[in-house]
Amino acid sequence: MESQVLERKSSTIMSKTLIKKARLITASDDTRADLLIDGEKIAAIGMDIDARTADVVIDATDKLLLPGGIDNHTHLDMPFGGTVSSDDFFTGHRAALFGGTTSHVDFCIQPKGHTLRRSLEMWRAKADGKAAMDYGFHVAITDLTDAVMEEIRDLPSMGVTSIKLFMAYKGALQVDDTTLFKCMRVAKESGVLTMVHAENGDAIDILIKDALAAGHTTPDWHERTRPPELEAEATNRAIALARAAGDAPLFIVHVTNEEALNAISRARARGQRTYGETCVQYFYFTRNNLNGSRNDPFEGAKWVCSPPFREHNDQVALLRGIRLGDLMIVSTDHCPFNYKTQKILGAESFAAIPNGVPGIEDRLVMLWNAAVLTGHISPSKFVELTATNPAKMFGLYPRKGTLSVGSDADIVIWDPVVRHTVSAATSHMNIDYNLYEGMQVTGKAEKVFLRGSLVVDGTSWQGTRGGGRFMARASALLA
Numbered sequence: 001m002e003s004q005v006l007e008r009k010s011s012t013i014m015s016k017t018l019i020k021k022a023r024l025i026t027a028s029d030d031t032r033a034d035l036l037i038d039g040e041k042i043a044a045i046g047m048d049i050d051a052r053t054a055d056v057v058i059d060a061t062d063k064l065l066l067p068g069g070i071d072n073h074t075h076l077d078m079p080f081g082g083t084v085s086s087d088d089f090f091t092g093h094r095a096a097l098f099g100g101t102t103s104h105v106d107f108c109i110q111p112k113g114h115t116l117r118r119s120l121e122m123w124r125a126k127a128d129g130k131a132a133m134d135y136g137f138h139v140a141i142t143d144l145t146d147a148v149m150e151e152i153r154d155l156p157s158m159g160v161t162s163i164k165l166f167m168a169y170k171g172a173l174q175v176d177d178t179t180l181f182k183c184m185r186v187a188k189e190s191g192v193l194t195m196v197h198a199e200n201g202d203a204i205d206i207l208i209k210d211a212l213a214a215g216h217t218t219p220d221w222h223e224r225t226r227p228p229e230l231e232a233e234a235t236n237r238a239i240a241l242a243r244a245a246g247d248a249p250l251f252i253v254h255v256t257n258e259e260a261l262n263a264i265s266r267a268r269a270r271g272q273r274t275y276g277e278t279c280v281q282y283f284y285f286t287r288n289n290l291n292g293s294r295n296d297p298f299e300g301a302k303w304v305c306s307p308p309f310r311e312h313n314d315q316v317a318l319l320r321g322i323r324l325g326d327l328m329i330v331s332t333d334h335c336p337f338n339y340k341t342q343k344i345l346g347a348e349s350f351a352a353i354p355n356g357v358p359g360i361e362d363r364l365v366m367l368w369n370a371a372v373l374t375g376h377i378s379p380s381k382f383v384e385l386t387a388t389n390p391a392k393m394f395g396l397y398p399r400k401g402t403l404s405v406g407s408d409a410d411i412v413i414w415d416p417v418v419r420h421t422v423s424a425a426t427s428h429m430n431i432d433y434n435l436y437e438g439m440q441v442t443g444k445a446e447k448v449f450l451r452g453s454l455v456v457d458g459t460s461w462q463g464t465r466g467g468g469r470f471m472a473r474a475s476a477l478l479a
């Protein structure tokens with residue numbers, strides 16, 4: 001049964017919404033309670049809140065109440081490999097909201113020769129007038145001059161408290177160890193978190209050239225030329241450099257395999273400020289998906305992303321990682337490219353396939369099915385991984401990422417029992433395929449509120465283009 005609107009006293013803009021009898025889930029609690037929204041904020045949480053105080057009353061019996069998801073790893077409207085990711089700041093936001101994600105932190109990529117301030121202006125212009133949920137930016141540094149070093153110190157005053165460095169994509173985004181080490185030191189001094197894409201781009205570059213010279217062009221060679229030990233090597237190197245930089249806080253994005261995870265676990269066990277993230281799709285797919293189908297061997301291109309999909313034992317290790325906390329966040333690395341018009345750029349060479357997969361809409365339901373319904377984690381742990389830890393790590397807590405009085409009313413009414421089938425035909429991402437096509441899943445975001453406004457109601461879009469806001473972020477509250 002859908003959660004019922006019991007009462008609606010006024011047809012003008014609603015200011016107070018009372019959600020009754022929900023099972024309210026935060027990272028620390030799992031209780032039955034009523035929740036009152038007043039304007040953009042959560043005004044009260046308690047037992048039997050008087051319905052007369054509200055303009056709208058929703059009965060959420062048998063439903064879960066979750067804080068809106070925060071996806072801290074996305075690439076909307078991003079230039080890559082001669083094309084641009086297919087979701088912009090409206091289509092990507094609308095899709096995210098349908099999936100229960102109400103804010104995100106995207107990557108602003110410094111074009112070579114540009115200042116960080118100018119780069120941020122360019123990325124904010126992409127979102128202006130389009131954003132339908134709240135958004136912030138990390139800055140990916142690709143061109144470190146002395147002036148850019150100084151600008152890192154100013155980033156917090158621009159609402160940006162994290163930088164990203166790519167140790168892969170030689171000749172494009174990759175930085176050398178000099179840049180990495182210098183950035184870690186200045187970031188640490190400035191209250192800025194350093195994030196790294198950890199793969200050894202120099203060795204990968206050689207493997208790609210060798211493979212192409214030997215005539216190997218199919219998508220499966222994407223994985224064969226990016227083996228797990230090169231991710232583990234870069235992970236270890238970044239950890240060692242961060243330690244030598246005076247224990248600079250280090251966030252390793254999209255961890256895919258056991259060896260890389262073990263490097264993070266070891267660092268954390270000795271007390272180093274090292275944090276790991278994985279993405280939901282790594283729980284579902286393996287290198288075998290890159291082989292494509294019998295009818296279409298190139299179909300493997302749909303699964304081309306970096307780092308690539310690994311083996312079953314790595315999936316088991318990642319589940320252990322989220323349970324034990326060495327992996328503290330599950331994001332998406334949403335970077336969609338249409339199969340028929342964009343992935344096809346790599347038909348003659350796997351190295352020309354745009355790297356990235358879609359998922360911003362599917363994250364919550366797919367993690368719910370992979371980890372909660374299988375008994376690996378509790379609903380509270382699910383909230384921690386998808387909302388609370390992203391908010392703490394990226395300077396949004398407690399404004400976002402939890403259900404507490406005074407927090408933004410970013411709220412998901414979650415139906416935990418509804419069964420449905422994931423498909424590109426019914427999803428809202430601007431892309432011609434879905435990674436999880438045809439999978440039967442349980443659970444769904446039924447109603448979604450962004451700062452108190454109902455933006456998704458079942459299958460109905462109620463949000464606003466331009467209704468999302470830029471989030472100036474504080475420094476990380478490190479765990």
Ligand SMILES: [Zn+2]
Pocket residue numbers: 073074075333
């Ligand atoms: Zn990414």
